[in-house]
Amino acid sequence: METGRIIVSIIFFVLGLVFFFNNKNMSKFAAKFYKWLYTEKNLRVIFRIVGIILIVGGVLILVLK
Incomplete structure (x- = not known):
């Protein structure tokens, strides 16, 4: 069970880093896709918050046992 918790926390942490640092590239694609709903600037903020x-x-799953 401990190994599973570590794996899940690492996945969360990596996905968080991807959303936090790669939000510029992701927001450009998403802004084209959801052009009528969101603007690129708003999507950057949303992706940063999700990250x-x-x-x-991920850190809480890893720390809390």
């Missing part, structure tokens, strides 16, 4: 949530979630 922070995933990073914190």
